[in-house]
Amino acid sequence: MNTTSNSLFSLDASYVKQFQEQLLTWYSENKRTLPWRENQDPYRVWVSEIMLQQTRVDTVIPYFERFTSLFPTLEDLAYADEEKVLKAWEGLGYYSRVRNLQTAVKEVCESYGGKVPDTPKEIAGLKGVGPYTAGAILSIAYGIPEPAVDGNVMRVLSRILLIDEDISKPRTRILFEKGVRELISHEDPSSFNQAMMELGALICTPKSPACLLCPMRELCKGFNQGMQHELPVKLGKTKVRKAKMSAGILSGEDGRFLIHKRPSEGLLANMWEFPNTEYVGENKNAETEALKGYLDQNIGVKVVLEEKAGYIEHVFSHLKWEINIWQGKLLEDIEELPKDWKWVTADELDQYPFPVSHQKIIRLIKEEIIV
DNA sequence: AACCCGGGGGT
DNA sequence: ACCCCAGGGTT
Numbered sequence: 001m002n003t004t005s006n007s008l009f010s011l012d013a014s015y016v017k018q019f020q021e022q023l024l025t026w027y028s029e030n031k032r033t034l035p036w037r038e039n040q041d042p043y044r045v046w047v048s049e050i051m052l053q054q055t056r057v058d059t060v061i062p063y064f065e066r067f068t069s070l071f072p073t074l075e076d077l078a079y080a081d082e083e084k085v086l087k088a089w090e091g092l093g094y095y096s097r098v099r100n101l102q103t104a105v106k107e108v109c110e111s112y113g114g115k116v117p118d119t120p121k122e123i124a125g126l127k128g129v130g131p132y133t134a135g136a137i138l139s140i141a142y143g144i145p146e147p148a149v150d151g152n153v154m155r156v157l158s159r160i161l162l163i164d165e166d167i168s169k170p171r172t173r174i175l176f177e178k179g180v181r182e183l184i185s186h187e188d189p190s191s192f193n194q195a196m197m198e199l200g201a202l203i204c205t206p207k208s209p210a211c212l213l214c215p216m217r218e219l220c221k222g223f224n225q226g227m228q229h230e231l232p233v234k235l236g237k238t239k240v241r242k243a244k245m246s247a248g249i250l251s252g253e254d255g256r257f258l259i260h261k262r263p264s265e266g267l268l269a270n271m272w273e274f275p276n277t278e279y280v281g282e283n284k285n286a287e288t289e290a291l292k293g294y295l296d297q298n299i300g301v302k303v304v305l306e307e308k309a310g311y312i313e314h315v316f317s318h319l320k321w322e323i324n325i326w327q328g329k330l331l332e333d334i335e336e337l338p339k340d341w342k343w344v345t346a347d348e349l350d351q352y353p354f355p356v357s358h359q360k361i362i363r364l365i366k367e368e369i370i371v
Numbered sequence: 372a373a374c375c376c377g378g379g380g381g382t
Numbered sequence: 383a384c385c386c387c388a389g390g391g392t393t
Binding site: 054055056058059091092093094095096097169170171205206207208266267268269314315316317318319355356357 | 378380
């Protein structure tokens with residue numbers, strides 16, 4: 001603990017200069033060609049940063065191409081139909097990201113004349129823009145020397161500076177931001193921040209870092225003390241709750257299927273799904289009775305579940321769905337479906353945003369049932 | 372501070 | 383099976 005030094009990590013000027021030179025030289029020679037690096041359009045930088053939250057570069061690339069082609073400018077996104085926007089995000093996960101993004105670009109249109117703000121306070125005030133994303137946009141799009149500390153940066157810096165604070169604690173990010181403020185290049189903040197992340201992605205990887213290829217090796221306290229494999233320190237648990245679910249592929253007289261739009265808050269908000277409910281209990285009937293009860297309660301109709309159509313498992317970061325899928329029919333006609341319920345044909349299913357778990361059910365319909 | 376929020380790929 | 387990913391919002 002450096003309580004006497006006014007420099008938190010005892011980083012003298014020559015260390016900082018070497019750090020920047022080694023890092024920026026390596027980056028200029030090794031950076032990947034990525035679609036969001038084609039220019040510095042703040043809107044495109046913003047979209048990329050939101051997509052990249054908790055999501056790998058290789059996954060994001062095709063989504064970014066398609067999304068920016070559908071919504072080329074900030075105004076295009078601001079005035080787009082939310083369902084179209086969700087559809088463009090389908091499969092990426094964390095769907096609140098794009099709902100918040102659309103809220104935020106509307107705010108930029110209304111309050112900032114359509115120009116993405118360039119001050120920390122204004123930009124951090126936008127929905128879905130936290131400390132990382134604020135720093136990323138300010139540095140990458142506007143060249144402002146703000147830290148952008150993500151998981152890569154914490155891993156890289158924890159090794160180079162030999163910091164063994166628990167990176168799962170929120171306050172630890174603040175510590176790393178102070179480190180970046182001491183190290184960041186004021187000549188090229190954009191490249192500096194991107195280089196830290198690029199190094200984390202390509203060299204200083206979580207499991208087996210390629211220290212022998214690393215441009216920072218001689219400056220790396222972790223490597224020099226043989227501690228690179230012990231860092232970063234990350235504590236905390238992840239326990240996954242299991243939920244037993246029953247879902248219905250329910251068809252009407254005309255061969256359409258019944259689907260439901262999820263509530264505007266919570267898990268998979270505003271996404272569509274096949275009617276389903278969680279049940280408890282082991283006996284065989286619990287599975288079907290729960291689904292029948294759910295449908296009776298929500299649309300006031302009795303159904304018959306004729307045949308088990310399959311079983312699907314879907315794992316979230318915090319939850320595992322074990323879904324029994326039943327094929328069935330309504331026992332009576334229904335005058336008018338409640339809001340958020342619809343009859344759609346098999347072809348029309350493609351127009352609605354479904355989470356991957358329910359895309360698996362669509363696959364069952366198209367491959368097996370063939371109505 | 373603790374919990375919620377998806378999905379995929381690497382090991 | 384477990385980890386982690388260019389994190390943020392809510393309570």
